[in-house]
Amino acid sequence: MKIKALKFLRYATILVFVLAVIRQITGASDLTSVGTASAALLLSVPIVLAGLGGLFSERSGVVNIGLEGMMVMGAWAGGMIGYKHGPWLGLLAAIIFGAVGALVHAIATITFGVDHVVSGVAINIIAMGLVRYLSTILYKSGAWKGPSQSPDVDSIGTNSLPVLSGGDYFGWKSPDLLNSLAEKHWFFISDLASILRGITGDLSYVTVLAIAMVPLSLFVLWKTAFGLRLRSAGEAPIAAESLGVNVYAMKYAGVLISGGLAGLGGGFLAIVAANHYQENQIAGRGYIGLAALLFGNYRPGGILMGAGLFGFADALQLRDSASVHALILLIVVVLAVLIIRDIRKGKIVKAALTFAFAGLSLWYFMAVKELPGQLVTMTPYIATLLIMSLASQRLRMPAADGIPYRRGGLR
Amino acid sequence: MSVAVELRHISKRFPGVIANKDVSMSVETGTVHALVGENGAGKSTVMKILYGMQRPDSGEILVNGTTVHFKNPNDAIEASIGMVHQHFMLADNFTVLENVILGSEPQHGITIDFAAARTKVVEMAAQYGLEIDPDVLVEELGVGQRQRVEILKVLYRGARILIFDEPTAVLVPQEVDDLFNALKGLRAQGMAIIFISHKLDEVLRVADDVTVVRAGSTVAEVKSKDVTARQLAELMVGSELPQPSTHGDTRRPEITLALKDVSISTKSGSRDLISHVTFNLHAGEVVGIAGVEGNGQAELVEAIMGLRDYTGEIEFSGANINDLSVAHRRDLGIGLIPEDRQRQAMMMESPLWENRILGHQRGKPVMNGFVLDMKTIMTDTKSIMEEFDVRAPGPQTLAAALSGGNQQKFIVGREMSKAPSLLVASHPTRGVDVGAQGAIWEELRRAREKGMAIVLISADLEELIGMSDRLLVMLRGVITAELDPAKTTPDQLGSAMTGAA
Numbered sequence: 001m002k003i004k005a006l007k008f009l010r011y012a013t014i015l016v017f018v019l020a021v022i023r024q025i026t027g028a029s030d031l032t033s034v035g036t037a038s039a040a041l042l043l044s045v046p047i048v049l050a051g052l053g054g055l056f057s058e059r060s061g062v063v064n065i066g067l068e069g070m071m072v073m074g075a076w077a078g079g080m081i082g083y084k085h086g087p088w089l090g091l092l093a094a095i096i097f098g099a100v101g102a103l104v105h106a107i108a109t110i111t112f113g114v115d116h117v118v119s120g121v122a123i124n125i126i127a128m129g130l131v132r133y134l135s136t137i138l139y140k141s142g143a144w145k146g147p148s149q150s151p152d153v154d155s156i157g158t159n160s161l162p163v164l165s166g167g168d169y170f171g172w173k174s175p176d177l178l179n180s181l182a183e184k185h186w187f188f189i190s191d192l193a194s195i196l197r198g199i200t201g202d203l204s205y206v207t208v209l210a211i212a213m214v215p216l217s218l219f220v221l222w223k224t225a226f227g228l229r230l231r232s233a234g235e236a237p238i239a240a241e242s243l244g245v246n247v248y249a250m251k252y253a254g255v256l257i258s259g260g261l262a263g264l265g266g267g268f269l270a271i272v273a274a275n276h277y278q279e280n281q282i283a284g285r286g287y288i289g290l291a292a293l294l295f296g297n298y299r300p301g302g303i304l305m306g307a308g309l310f311g312f313a314d315a316l317q318l319r320d321s322a323s324v325h326a327l328i329l330l331i332v333v334v335l336a337v338l339i340i341r342d343i344r345k346g347k348i349v350k351a352a353l354t355f356a357f358a359g360l361s362l363w364y365f366m367a368v369k370e371l372p373g374q375l376v377t378m379t380p381y382i383a384t385l386l387i388m389s390l391a392s393q394r395l396r397m398p399a400a401d402g403i404p405y406r407r408g409g410l411r
Numbered sequence: 412m413s414v415a416v417e418l419r420h421i422s423k424r425f426p427g428v429i430a431n432k433d434v435s436m437s438v439e440t441g442t443v444h445a446l447v448g449e450n451g452a453g454k455s456t457v458m459k460i461l462y463g464m465q466r467p468d469s470g471e472i473l474v475n476g477t478t479v480h481f482k483n484p485n486d487a488i489e490a491s492i493g494m495v496h497q498h499f500m501l502a503d504n505f506t507v508l509e510n511v512i513l514g515s516e517p518q519h520g521i522t523i524d525f526a527a528a529r530t531k532v533v534e535m536a537a538q539y540g541l542e543i544d545p546d547v548l549v550e551e552l553g554v555g556q557r558q559r560v561e562i563l564k565v566l567y568r569g570a571r572i573l574i575f576d577e578p579t580a581v582l583v584p585q586e587v588d589d590l591f592n593a594l595k596g597l598r599a600q601g602m603a604i605i606f607i608s609h610k611l612d613e614v615l616r617v618a619d620d621v622t623v624v625r626a627g628s629t630v631a632e633v634k635s636k637d638v639t640a641r642q643l644a645e646l647m648v649g650s651e652l653p654q655p656s657t658h659g660d661t662r663r664p665e666i667t668l669a670l671k672d673v674s675i676s677t678k679s680g681s682r683d684l685i686s687h688v689t690f691n692l693h694a695g696e697v698v699g700i701a702g703v704e705g706n707g708q709a710e711l712v713e714a715i716m717g718l719r720d721y722t723g724e725i726e727f728s729g730a731n732i733n734d735l736s737v738a739h740r741r742d743l744g745i746g747l748i749p750e751d752r753q754r755q756a757m758m759m760e761s762p763l764w765e766n767r768i769l770g771h772q773r774g775k776p777v778m779n780g781f782v783l784d785m786k787t788i789m790t791d792t793k794s795i796m797e798e799f800d801v802r803a804p805g806p807q808t809l810a811a812a813l814s815g816g817n818q819q820k821f822i823v824g825r826e827m828s829k830a831p832s833l834l835v836a837s838h839p840t841r842g843v844d845v846g847a848q849g850a851i852w853e854e855l856r857r858a859r860e861k862g863m864a865i866v867l868i869s870a871d872l873e874e875l876i877g878m879s880d881r882l883l884v885m886l887r888g889v890i891t892a893e894l895d896p897a898k899t900t901p902d903q904l905g906s907a908m909t910g911a912a
């Protein structure tokens with residue numbers, strides 16, 4: 001465990017160094033700015049939550065395409081309850097609404113054996129229609145801007161790491177060491193400082209809570225009896241049943257936790273990322289959460305990385321299109337690393353293919369000075385797609401994932 | 412020595428069948444007690460009753476002298492009974508340790524106490540001679556080691572009475588030796604072991620006592636040192652059972668199938684899978700192919716059916732069929748009963764009428780021009796079911812819902828329905844109950860009298876000797892001997908098959 005953490009720190013440092021070099025070459029200062037790092041974190045959180053939601057569900061053996069719909073329900077409840085009863089109750093309502101969506105999915109797939117994908121897609125469609133319908137009923141003029149948008153929700157407080165990132169503690173104004181370092185514009189050191197400042201400063205409490213869910217999920221799923229039993233329901237339900245594990249209960253628990261996390265992700269979008277619910281606010285983040293789950297090979301740490309990658313690309317395109325141009329160079333570097341790895345493993349064809357991609361990207365980087373606007377908007381999706389397809393590893397999904405289970409139904 | 416488990420007059424009936432009529436046995440602590448019987452004799456049902464998976468209609472179970480009534484396996488586990496399943500119940504992506512402790516994890520606060528669990532499992536493994544690395548993933552283990560994990564699972568839950576359901580079925584000889592050493596270790600620790608098998612030589616090697624069941628009843632309880640394998644076999648089979656036999660010579664002058672120098676080489680270019688196989692088969696004749704499994708019989712079948720490339724010549728009714736596809740060969744009148752009915756002969760999740768179409772999808776009676784002739788298919792399926800005594804509600808029944816014997820009868824009926832002039836029958840009665848076995852033999856007998864040529868492949872030596880007009884022995888892909896079944900005993904055939912004679 002400790003070795004893994006050290007390894008992770010080493011890779012992260014190398015990555016920051018590469019970013020610093022690219023910033024130096026291209027002059028795209030937003031690559032490593034405080035603002036980008038903090039926006040990247042904010043944009044990652046809903047995806048992390050959706051991914052973790054997928055993790056609990058799929059580890060218990062239920063494919064959850066319905067994450068998107070559960071996030072929609074969470075976002076709606078967050079906005080509606082949040083503007084009336086305050087943001088914290090709004091978040092609670094988001095969790096509950098997400099779990100209600102999950103309950104429908106659980107009843108359909110576990111109790112009635114409906115195909116998991118069919119049920120998930122149905123939930124996505126129903127959720128969108130349902131919240132629009134409810135909004136229309138509840139709509140009143142006044143604070144409302146329209147039936148597709150809730151009134152504003154009070155914001156939840158933020159805070160920072162004391163000493164390092166500033167902030168107020170009972171009237172004491174903490175120094176902001178990282179920020180002052182970042183403003184020195186020393187190569188690499190300032191880059192590292194501003195990224196750290198970005199992800200530790202002015203944090204919403206909910207962000208901290210959401211990121212804490214990553215180690216918590218790891219702990220619950222791999223260190224507790226409940227987690228072992230939940231995973232056994234996704235790996236070998238018949239064996240689990242023969243050892244007295246209540247497979248149905250485990251699957252219900254997995255799907256309900258999944259819905260709660262997805263709902264929280266939706267609530268986060270409505271209450272923290274924005275300050276109201278709006279239609280189409282989720283915009284496919286449930287699906288991207290699933291992609292992060294696959295990218296992370298059904299492990300919490302991997303989900304965090306996948307979500308971080310997407311969040312970073314998304315933040316860049318929102319803040320500065322020049323940085324997106326520099327991002328292409330980063331992709332080239334990542335691809336180069338993959339090529340070396342593939343050649344070492346003797347996968348020559350794959351290395352050649354990656355090389356072609358890298359060459360093409362490098363040529364594009366040189367040839368074009370500024371990216372067309374449409375392409376900039378697509379950046380996070382393209383970056384995610386590229387890295388996912390080329391970094392493809394040995395994907396190991398739970399063995400009984402997506403297979404309807406019947407008690408006593410021996411193979 | 413005390414009696415660990417006693418079964419008294421256990422009976423169990425299922426709708427339409429009596430699985431157990433009167434089974435009694437008593438197992439002493441510190442012994443290995445074998446329960447032997449043919450497939451379908453009721454061994455599994457007795458053990459399911461003892462393990463709480465089913466409840467007896469009448470009779471009594473005593474564990475350590477007290478009467479027990481199990482509602483489910485958990486009750487049996489409570490009473491320190493454990494079952495090592497024939498089909499492993501393991502999660503491949505879990506470590507050995509996780510598999511063993513699942514469901515009864517040692518707790519340390521809210522976490523699993525992995526350290527304590529590991530110590531306990533390692534100690535247990537050493538104590539019983541079941542050494543294994545607790546932190547390796549099960550998917551990386553071989554079959555023998557997986558079985559160790561299953562045994563450890565049972566021991567971990569404190570079982571003192573262990574049921575092994577055909578444990579050697581999936582093992583290679585070396586692993587069988589390891590398992591038997593482990594069983595001896597467990598016996599020395601005072602465990603009572605019930606060993607279910609129909610492999611009599613193994614039973615005599617490892618068991619102290621043997622209970623023989625036949626047709627749902629206990630017919631004998633003997634000490635293994637007092638009996639021979641032959642005596643046990645006689646007890647198991649009994650005289651009331653159908654015997655494989657044919658009457659008279661129905662051979663006709665015309666040659667139905669002729670193989671000349673048929674060979675199949677391997678891709679690697681090493682020894683041929685089958686090499687220069689040459690024989691003629693007359694109409695109305697049964698030729699039995701004897702051999703230890705994996706000596707080229709399966710490849711021979713594939714060559715005759717056209718499923719595999721070969722060199723040499725195959726003639727059917729005087730015409731060379733080398734260039735014909737499988738479909739063509741079937742259309743000419745070659746039928747096949749494949750060796751693995753569930754994988755090669757049926758769609759398990761489809762109704763019987765769809766299964767009836769398989770292999771007959773190119774013409775009457777199934778097709779009417781370009782469309783399926785549903786009416787005829789249905790009546791035809793029904794008539795196959797009647798004629799061949801397939802016990803199922805109707806043509807809409809899923810194949811998976813049928814017992815092995817009924818599935819096999821349906822397959823035989825389907826192949827026979829077209830009255831092929833050549834039938835390749837690969838293990839036609841493997842794994843079917845005694846009644847179905849007799850019925851299938853009767854069908855083959857009748858077809859032979861009508862002039863069908865049959866290539867019979869079987870691991871059942873009595874079946875081969877009884878049903879064949881001629882026996883060919885295959886060893887490492889080569890026909891090494893031709894024997895007259897009337898003058899051959901199973902022992903002689905067995906040694907010919909292993910190349911000893």
